[in-house]
Amino acid sequence: MKIAFIGYGQVGFPLADHLQRLGHEVTLANNDPQSERLKQALIKNAHFKVATPKEAVKSAEVVFLATPFQANEVALQAVAEEIQGKILVDCTNPVGPNFSHGLNNVQSGSEMVQKLVPTTQVVKAFTIYGFENFENNVYPSYNVKPAMMYCGQDAAAKKVVGDLITQLGWEPLDVGGLEQALHLEHMTLLWIRMVRTNGNSPNTVWAMLKR
Numbered sequence: 725m726k727i728a729f730i731g732y733g734q735v736g737f738p739l740a741d742h743l744q745r746l747g748h749e750v751t752l753a754n755n756d757p758q759s760e761r762l763k764q765a766l767i768k769n770a771h772f773k774v775a776t777p778k779e780a781v782k783s784a785e786v787v788f789l790a791t792p793f794q795a796n797e798v799a800l801q802a803v804a805e806e807i808q809g810k811i812l813v814d815c816t817n818p819v820g821p822n823f824s825h826g827l828n829n830v831q832s833g834s835e836m837v838q839k840l841v842p843t844t845q846v847v848k849a850f851t852i853y854g855f856e857n858f859e860n861n862v863y864p865s866y867n868v869k870p871a872m873m874y875c876g877q878d879a880a881a882k883k884v885v886g887d888l889i890t891q892l893g894w895e896p897l898d899v900g901g902l903e904q905a906l907h908l909e910h911m912t913l914l915w916i917r918m919v920r921t922n923g924n925s926p927n928t929v930w931a932m933l934k935r
């Protein structure tokens with residue numbers, strides 16, 4: 725697939741890297757050819773394409789948003805026209821002081837993102853763990869895959885994102901509509917507090933058991 729990344733830091737880079745190595749055409753959205761982050765990304769993977777945000781999004785079938793939450797509005801406004809009708813994978817989380825919910829537990833970040841791009845199919849995914857698990861999600865001692873929960877309103881968009889989740893080695897778990905994003909964001913905060921505050925290993929993921 726043609727996939728564009730807006731933001732390729734701790735979260736975006738490993739996802740972009742794995743997807744490119746799986747054979748997808750991955751384009752990094754970039755406005756500054758001198759960007760140190762871009763240089764570093766290309767040193768690690770020379771097969772990325774690079775284009776302006778507008779060009780990257782215009783030619784993509786799926787767009788990943790992996791920016792600091794506060795940057796979402798500016799980043800999406802820059803591609804407001806091009807992103808219409810596309811699938812947007814929202815990897816962002818609103819995180820407030822002391823790992824509280826950045827929107828006061830009332831509205832999810834992803835619903836806010838959806839309001840910014842009303843004709844785009846927003847799917848929240850790749851948010852419930854720290855970046856370490858996007859770099860490496862292999863847990864060889866277990867015969868179940870780590871779960872990746874995701875949500876969104878559009879079934880077709882979720883099918884596409886669910887397939888990418890599977891390709892990346894996760895067990896995809898569709899948890900429902902975008903109203904579930906608030907709960908995923910709290911799950912993220914649970915993981916962050918367990919790991920970044922309470923000293924649990926970042927090599928910790930959730931698994932789904934069914935019977």
Ligand SMILES: NC(=O)c1ccc[n+]([C@@H]2O[C@H](COP(=O)([O-])OP(=O)(O)OC[C@H]3O[C@@H](n4cnc5c(N)ncnc54)[C@H](OP(=O)(O)O)[C@@H]3O)[C@@H](O)[C@H]2O)c1
Nearest residue numbers: 731732733734735790791792793795799816817851854855
């Ligand atoms: N870190 C984690 O473990 C983790 C886990 C799950 C979810 N998340 C969420 O994922 C998102 C990204 O986190 P991160 O840790 O990957 O951040 P990061 O390492 O700081 O990377 C942020 C990326 O966004 C880009 N960016 C910043 N402002 C932008 C703008 N206005 N327009 C376009 N691109 C912009 C940065 O590019 P420049 O460097 O060129 O500015 C960089 O590529 C956040 O919303 C975070 O809450 C983080």
